[in-house]
């Protein structure tokens with residue numbers, strides 16, 4: 316009698332096919348074990364791959380920075396020594412010429428007159444050292460004189476050599492010697508630095524040079540600084556002056572006016588602050604200038620460099636920093652900036668110059684200490700709020716814009732961080748960038764760092780637009796003087812909010828201020844404001860078009876009519892956004908950014924990095940899924956009739972479970 320017990324078959328090749336005895340469970344367990352191990356490896360090593368790579372890069376960058384710093388310090392010491400040598404040389408000259416003249420006086424009183432005429436020539440000859448000192452000028456008889464003259468001659472020789480030494484460059488045109496080749500400044504002209512270390516040496520050398528230049532500029536007049544800035548080696552940016560006339564914006568959905576009759580100009584090389592009470596239309600104003608006021612009907616005109624062109628034609632050289640974050644939380648500070656620079660700087664710009672731009676922005680914004688830190692997400696904390704704000708601004712600064720608009724970049728920052736940001740923006744303005752930013756009640760120190768001010772009242776009306784230095788004078792002219800120990804911007808906002816009654820003899824109410832501004836500049840006053848204008852004895856001969864400030868066309872609509880209006884508005888709004896994103900208007904920016912494939916490549920690299928950083932979370936997800944699948948699979952055995960359908964269902968349930976996980 317043979318045994319009826321079945322032996323389990325583990326080896327597929329030796330089993331009868333489809334035999335009941337095939338033990339597939341073992342293969343399942345092996346597969347699950349292998350996958351779990353792989354996921355555990357990913358979980359524990361994914362961060363390591365990136366961080367090891369970053370550490371290596373950081374090391375080579377730091378070495379490059381150290382080497383450049385060392386060279387720069389050596390040059391500074393050399394310059395100082397040269398200055399001292401120059402000083403002693405001129406001291407010696409003065410002494411020599413004094414001695415010569417005295418000698419001549421004593422030796423030949425007849426020649427005093429002639430000598431006094433010739434002395435300057437002696438000096439010139441000594442300084443230039445182009446000709447030997449003639450015997451009749453330098454007495455040769457005295458050994459002391461001979462010694463002095465020789466000393467002076469040697470010194471001048473040395474000076475001359477220093478001046479003409481090609482290896483020593485006053486302008487810190489640093490020569491970066493690497494193991495295999497020499498990388499000279501100005502990468503775009505010379506041979507390109509190739510390795511990571513060479514590129515950083517080049518970038519840091521340029522930065523040192525710029526710093527030295529700034530140091531020299533400190534003592535110069537403003538016009539000379541501007542002159543030098545425009546002559547500097549940094550690429551010149553096209554200048555953009557934006558003038559706007561009677562700019563009025565009406566919210567289509569609610570037929571509500573949110574900006575009214577705003578007239579003025581924002582200029583290149585200046586920082587304009589837009590201030591006003593909450594809801595005054597500051598963000599709307601910025602959006603209108605940037606061509607991003609979606610869902611609004613805009614009237615009036617916006618001119619670019621005096622021409623009626625579409626602002627969209629300059630999209631590539633306009634930076635816009637919105638109130639909300641635009642940074643990627645799971646990238647480091649440097650990666651965020653680099654990605655923005657790669658996609659938005661001119662395609663033809665050599666890589667070292669792109670690195671230089673990023674390094675310059677990191678330096679300006681004081682982000683060196685957190686350059687390798689993750690920006691951070693809700694789940695994973697990263698850099699501080701203030702640093703995050705600065706990275707937001709940096710994302711737009713690295714694209715080297717000509718017009719930079721910022722919506723409340725200093726909100727939530729302490730005074731020191733705000734000033735640091737403003738100083739960085741001042742540097743940008745020196746490059747001819749037109750900067751316009753919304754600020755909320757800045758400190759007095761910060762307020763004085765702006766060049767121009769646009770003060771808006773509720774309803775989007777202008778109260779003042781002009782230099783910051785003249786705002787107090789203007790209000791004083793209206794009889795509004797700022798009380799002592801009160802911060803002027805705080806006082807203006809309090810008046811415009813209606814919290815504080817403007818003092819003084821004029822009896823001006825905050826509601827009168829927009830009309831006063833219109834009358835002050837001779838702008839046409841809208842009909843509905845004429846009554847107010849009459850109070851001040853002025854009526855404009857050509858009043859502006861009448862608009863109902865609280866909206867217009869309050870026609871009663873049926874429910875269907877209202878629904879149709881809303882749907883049409885939503886469709887129009889989306890259409891505007893799509894047109895803005897995808898429709899190409901004539902490009903007048905004169906900048907060729909990387910093509911679609913190159914941008915896609917950068918995008919893939921960025922996504923790859925982000926996924927790798929998220930892989931810890933993903934690995935846990937898949938591990939849970941795997942274990943859930945294994946447990947549920949074990950409960951339901953597949954056979955020829957069901958094809959393991961129940962197992963699939965359980966797997967789908969497990970997948971849902973994983974995806975629903977917070």
Ligand SMILES: Nc1ncnc2c1ncn2[C@@H]1O[C@H](COP(=O)(O)OP(=O)(O)OP(=O)(O)O)[C@@H](O)[C@H]1O
Pocket residue numbers: 566573591592593594595596597598599600610
């Ligand atoms: N798309 C929109 N939909 C509805 N209302 C809008 C829209 N855009 C602007 N507004 C309204 O227009 C007015 C001005 O808004 P805006 O954001 O420009 O003000 P703000 O001065 O920047 O305010 P804050 O200082 O509080 O940011 C507000 O009353 C706002 O509600």
